[in-house]
Amino acid sequence: MSGEAKLAPSLDELVRTKRILVCCGAGGVGKTTTATALAIAAARAGRRVLALTVDPSKRLSDTLGVAQNLEAPAPPPADRLAAAGISAPGSLEAWMLDPKLIADRLVRRFSRGEAEAERLMQNRVYRQMTRMVAGMQEYTAMEALYGFVQEGRHDLVVLDTPPARNALDFLEGPGKITEFLEGRVFRLFLPDENAGLIARGAAQLVGKALGAALGDDNYRELQSFFAAFAEVFRRGGANAQAMRKALSDPEVTSFVLVTAPTSVAISDVLYFRERAEEMRLPFGGFVLNRSQAREDARAMPDPSLLPEGASEVQRRAYAKLAAMAEVERAEVARDRALLADLSARAGDRGFALALPSLAGGADDIASLVLLASAVVES
Numbered sequence: 001m002s003g004e005a006k007l008a009p010s011l012d013e014l015v016r017t018k019r020i021l022v023c024c025g026a027g028g029v030g031k032t033t034t035a036t037a038l039a040i041a042a043a044r045a046g047r048r049v050l051a052l053t054v055d056p057s058k059r060l061s062d063t064l065g066v067a068q069n070l071e072a073p074a075p076p077p078a079d080r081l082a083a084a085g086i087s088a089p090g091s092l093e094a095w096m097l098d099p100k101l102i103a104d105r106l107v108r109r110f111s112r113g114e115a116e117a118e119r120l121m122q123n124r125v126y127r128q129m130t131r132m133v134a135g136m137q138e139y140t141a142m143e144a145l146y147g148f149v150q151e152g153r154h155d156l157v158v159l160d161t162p163p164a165r166n167a168l169d170f171l172e173g174p175g176k177i178t179e180f181l182e183g184r185v186f187r188l189f190l191p192d193e194n195a196g197l198i199a200r201g202a203a204q205l206v207g208k209a210l211g212a213a214l215g216d217d218n219y220r221e222l223q224s225f226f227a228a229f230a231e232v233f234r235r236g237g238a239n240a241q242a243m244r245k246a247l248s249d250p251e252v253t254s255f256v257l258v259t260a261p262t263s264v265a266i267s268d269v270l271y272f273r274e275r276a277e278e279m280r281l282p283f284g285g286f287v288l289n290r291s292q293a294r295e296d297a298r299a300m301p302d303p304s305l306l307p308e309g310a311s312e313v314q315r316r317a318y319a320k321l322a323a324m325a326e327v328e329r330a331e332v333a334r335d336r337a338l339l340a341d342l343s344a345r346a347g348d349r350g351f352a353l354a355l356p357s358l359a360g361g362a363d364d365i366a367s368l369v370l371l372a373s374a375v376v377e378s
Contacts, residue, residue, distance in 0.1 A: 008350050011378040014254045014284050015042045019149065020157050020247065021284070025258030026268035027163040030289040033362045034258045034355065035160035036063055037371035042156050043092040044085050044372060050148055051094040053160040054141045063363055066094040071101060073148075083365040084372075093154070102140040105147075142171075146243040163268070171244060171279065247281065254284035259342075261291045261335050273345070285351030286342040291335040292328070293354035300325045353378045 014021060015038055023038065025031035032053065039051040050073050051064070061068050064076040073093035075081065086092050104121055111117035148157055247253045255276055259269035269286065276283055301321045306314060335354070343352035355374050358367050 008285070008346070008348055010351055011038075011256070011285060011287070011353050012041070012376050014256070015156070015375060016045055016047070018156060018252065018254050020145075020159065020253040022159045022161060022247070022253065022255045023258055024161050024255060024269075024272050025163070026260075026265040029258050029260040029262075029265045030355075030362070031163075031258040032160050033063070033368070033371065034256070034287055034289055035158050037355075037362070037368050038256070038375060039092060039094075039156075039158040040084050040086065040368055041372035041375040042158070043090040044369075045376075046090040047155040048089070048091045048153065049093070050154040050157045051092065051160070052097070052145065052148065052157055053094075054097045054162060061094055061096050063368065064092075064094045068096055070095060071098075080365050084369055097141055097144055099140040102144045102147075106140070106143055142240040142243045146239045149243070149246065171247065171281075248279075250282035254282050256284045256287055258287045258289055260289050261331075261338055266338070270345075283346075283350050285346050285353065288335070288339050288342060288352065288354040290357060291338070291354055292332045292357055293335040293339045294356055295328075295332050300329065351378065 009017075021035075021038055023031050023035040025034075035053070036051060039049045043049045052073075053061070065080050066074050066076055073095035075091065075093050076084075081087075081092065084092070107120055108114075108117045111120065145157065145159065148154060257269045257272055257276075259265045273283065301318065303318075306318055310318075339352055339354050346352050353374075355371050358370070362368055362371060
């Protein structure tokens, strides 16, 4: 009907149509599990899917049975794929970000030759740079994501990010690298060749002081590293900027915010929603995990359970059971109210979905398939 408001897409629709899904949430809410379930749902629907994690928990790789520290994405074992109901044309691969591997590839791609690349990678400073430079890990995350998207081997990349308060760092990493390249400390090691006589004289004095403080060999190694580092990452910065643009495109990307019924988790997910709005990132919706919001068929104790002429022991046992049931009813009511609040906050721009509660967790394929099925039902 013309003029009718367009309904927000469901999570199932996002899984079937987007190229990138970014899962964000606080620690301990089941974000990695949710990301894995989304990847499985998409693969079961016939898409070629990559589950990519920058989360240091490493649970995604462990759950799928994919080895860590691989040089390239790899599929789970055949028996796990079969158990998940994944078959051609659908496929699933997983990979955990290895910052040094990505940095090495970046160096090789943008160095002037193999000799220069090897010289930089053998530099002692380079070997420690992911610890030294703020934004380096996030920069490599953007570079890795860009490479996978450009490669075109996957229809969908599901990105599992670090906990919510840090989830946007991978978007801001390139900016931090730029600040570092333009910062005063960096310029101490790379004085401007076009500077005036006084500025060059001052730079020489600074160089002598740094050489005395660090040792001439260490100073030269730092200077050599910074010179090569600046060139490589200035030339590679276009990739990160292109990826940042793609992550802001609602036709390509959607951000899924995962939470649980705890005050910390809710606070974090609402904070992320605000930051996402400020950065104009495409909001998909909320996923409420580890809640009782879907528990509408649970049998609760009824006085009719007590036999006629029940003993005092039986009555006390029933009273304790009834008290426990009241606690569960309160939890169900609380979580349904929370889901309703998230739905209201999502408005007509997103969804709010509660996943089934799994008492034993979701550390096996059968449990992940159950969650993936809930995504399809959304």
